[in-house]
Amino acid sequence: MNTNMEQAREGAGQTAGSVKETAQEQVGEVAEKGRGMLRRQVDERSTMAGRQASSAAETLRQTASQMREQGDPQKARMASFADQGADRLERVGGYLTGADADELLGRAEDLARQQPLLIAGAGLLVGIAAARVLKASSTDRYYRARPAAPVSGIEPWRPQLSPVVP
Numbered sequence: 001m002n003t004n005m006e007q008a009r010e011g012a013g014q015t016a017g018s019v020k021e022t023a024q025e026q027v028g029e030v031a032e033k034g035r036g037m038l039r040r041q042v043d044e045r046s047t048m049a050g051r052q053a054s055s056a057a058e059t060l061r062q063t064a065s066q067m068r069e070q071g072d073p074q075k076a077r078m079a080s081f082a083d084q085g086a087d088r089l090e091r092v093g094g095y096l097t098g099a100d101a102d103e104l105l106g107r108a109e110d111l112a113r114q115q116p117l118l119i120a121g122a123g124l125l126v127g128i129a130a131a132r133v134l135k136a137s138s139t140d141r142y143y144r145a146r147p148a149a150p151v152s153g154i155e156p157w158r159p160q161l162s163p164v165v166p
Contacts, residue, residue, distance in 0.1 A: 039101035046104055050096030057089035 064082035067075040096104075112119045 039105070042101040042104055046096045046099060046101070050093045050098075053089050053093030053096060055093075057086040057093060060086040060089065 060082050064079035064086065067079040067082065
């Protein structure tokens with residue numbers, strides 16, 4: 001009987017070990033798929049952002065050229081600032097278009113390690129903005145979901161303000 005118990009335990013242990021290995025393999029595959037999708041998305045989005053930055057730089061250069069043609073010295077000075085901005089946009093656009101996802105993600109990780117408070121602050125700002133958007137949209141949905149106001153013109157779901165009499 002002891003031998004049967006030991007064999008059963010050993011069999012259960014082997015089964016549990018194989019289930020564990022299978023689960024670990026599946027988790028690894030899912031994680032690798034997720035990383036691949038993230039890299040693809042970052043690569044596509046950075047290339048698109050790079051093209052948009054280059055397009056904006058070209059538009060800024062055209063604007064600067066038009067400002068110079070007007071002959072006003074102050075506008076010519078502003079045109080030189082526009083040209084400097086266009087040059088910077090062009091460099092950023094070229095970097096974003098040429099950089100691969102691994103490079104961009106690596107730089108983002110490095111920045112997060114070097115400036116954790118900056119990342120925390122950015123996260124806080126994004127959270128506040130998202131909360132405001134959600135709050136505004138939920139209020140709109142709330143009032144749109146209510147039935148039309150009764151004939152008397154009083155809306156029962158909105159608080160009625162009455163004048164304060166001293």
